[in-house]
Amino acid sequence: MPAAPSTTTTPSAERGAVPHRTPGAPAPRKPIALVVFLENVGHIQGVPLPRWANRVVDYVTEEYAKLLLRLYGAYRRYDRVIVLEDEKATGPQLVAALRDASRTHRVDVLLLVHGQPHALVGYQGKVLVGPETFGPLLAAQRADPTLLDLRMVYGVNCYGAGLAPTWLALGAKVTNGACGVNWLPEPSLSIFLRNWLGGKPFSQAVARSQRTALRWGAAIWRPSRDGQDHPFIAGSRQAIFGVHDLTIHS
DSSP states (O other): OOOOOOOBOOGGGGGGSOOOOOTTSOOOOOOEEEEEEEEOTTOBTTBOOOHHHHHHHHHHHHHHHHHHHHHTTHHHHOSEEEEEEGGGOSHHHHHHHHHHHHHHSEEEEEEEEEEETTEEEOGGGTOEESHHHHHHHHHHHHHOTTSOOEEEEEEOOTTGGGGHHHHHHTTOSEEEEESSOOSOHHHHHHHHHHHHHTTOOHHHHHHHHHHHHHHHHHHHSOOOTTSOOOHHHHHHOEEEEESSOOOTTO
16 A cells, blocks of 8 residues: 655644534535645756756755745645655555545645656656556546545646546546646746636636736747747647536635
8 A cells, every 4th residue: 555645734624524414404515625746856848957956946846836835825725735746746645645635525636747648757757657547546436436526637747638538537527738748837837826726717717827828938939930839839738628617615
């Protein structure tokens, strides 16, 4: 069995116990947890860096992501926050966190990692989280549809659109994904978090972050003479998938 993931828990998580309910009263709504899968690996696409620089980039970007969560109120909005980073950014740890949190909470997911087609890039770039993880999890979910209680999955990973059908099959109500290599994880992430944690619908939060990110990108990477997007812009475009939209409060 995988080791239990490390957790950072807000005081409100102590309210996760099911309260007494009088006969005929509606069932209380489960609290909400956030699982953050976080691993930068210190890699910048197409830019070779010495090992020490990789370590600096890895540390700074991960601390920056955690700072954004605090800055925009994730620890106030969620009843429980679980951060899987560094050696905990693996397939077994992700599965364990999703299953454990789903027992008592509805679960949102942030994928703050690199990606490959149909896979996430985990610890130190040496761990791929793909079919070997999602295949058994999908089979377990089909055998027991109550296994996971997913709501939304938001990611800045490359090729995220390829994993969208997997997240929906696992029960997510809405998710997003980049069409190819995502060169614009920022300002996408910060704008999404500000809007999502501020109560905006998922689709609106993604759309707002996308508009600003593409505007920034267009100022750097000009379209071709025939009007086609620069490849970096085309790959960074986000798509939204789901059965229905939702807000952090719904």
